[in-house]
Amino acid sequence: MSNSEVAELPVVRDGDVVPCCPPITAGELSRADAEKMAAMFKALSDPVRLRLFSKVASHPGGEACVCDIADVGVSQPTVSHHLKKLREAGLLTSERRGTWVYYRVAPSVVAAMAAMLDLRA
Amino acid sequence: MSNSEVAELPVVRDGDVVPCCPPITAGELSRADAEKMAAMFKALSDPVRLRLFSKVASHPGGEACVCDIADVGVSQPTVSHHLKKLREAGLLTSERRGTWVYYRVAPSVVAAMAAMLDLRA
Numbered sequence: 001m002s003n004s005e006v007a008e009l010p011v012v013r014d015g016d017v018v019p020c021c022p023p024i025t026a027g028e029l030s031r032a033d034a035e036k037m038a039a040m041f042k043a044l045s046d047p048v049r050l051r052l053f054s055k056v057a058s059h060p061g062g063e064a065c066v067c068d069i070a071d072v073g074v075s076q077p078t079v080s081h082h083l084k085k086l087r088e089a090g091l092l093t094s095e096r097r098g099t100w101v102y103y104r105v106a107p108s109v110v111a112a113m114a115a116m117l118d119l120r121a
Numbered sequence: 122m123s124n125s126e127v128a129e130l131p132v133v134r135d136g137d138v139v140p141c142c143p144p145i146t147a148g149e150l151s152r153a154d155a156e157k158m159a160a161m162f163k164a165l166s167d168p169v170r171l172r173l174f175s176k177v178a179s180h181p182g183g184e185a186c187v188c189d190i191a192d193v194g195v196s197q198p199t200v201s202h203h204l205k206k207l208r209e210a211g212l213l214t215s216e217r218r219g220t221w222v223y224y225r226v227a228p229s230v231v232a233a234m235a236a237m238l239d240l241r242a
Contacts, residue, residue, distance in 0.1 A: 024178040024226075034168040034175070042166035047155040050162070054155070057145040057240075105145075107240050114238035117231050119178075 023118050040113055043089035048072055049082040056092060057105045065100035144239050161234055164210035169193055170203040177213060178226045186221035 021033045055069040070079045086092040090109045142154045176190040207213040211230045
């Protein structure tokens, strides 16, 4: 793999999407925070997208390429579309290496969603 | 409040919606679990609905009636529609007492969502 093959895609890195918010039990979400968090939840609101997300998250090494996870019963362009949505919402990061784009869960973003739903907090 | 005024609505009680699933890092979600969880995430995918949810969750005593939380900039029928969606998804429970319907967060359902997003697990 040559360096010139790297990062041909716009790469969302963990940290580009700044997560918020306090736990929902702590107080009312602001309008701005609600917009931000709703977009993240929306990314997980499709069953196929959620399965793809779980496939990336549970893949050995914590990363997967389309070639590893495309067996969800939809076409490859649809898989790519869903992965793009997850990336745009900040839940996945991506990196092109050679022929393939590799996806990873963005831990801080997913942790922020979990923290917001933490009723013990 | 007389007993005859109680439970005029179909009441979803915590436990009616059986939550699932292992953390996403533990393995691929089944198709059935993905359908179930996606519906819960969908309930939080609208900013107004998410704000209403946070208002119920953070209300003193852990419960709120429409009268407590309707100031989110949409009409009261729209508020009621959103609360119904949250109830149908199992995230809120409701109980009519006298004139008002009171809403509470369904803790096991929300905890299941948080657990699924727990990357430390």
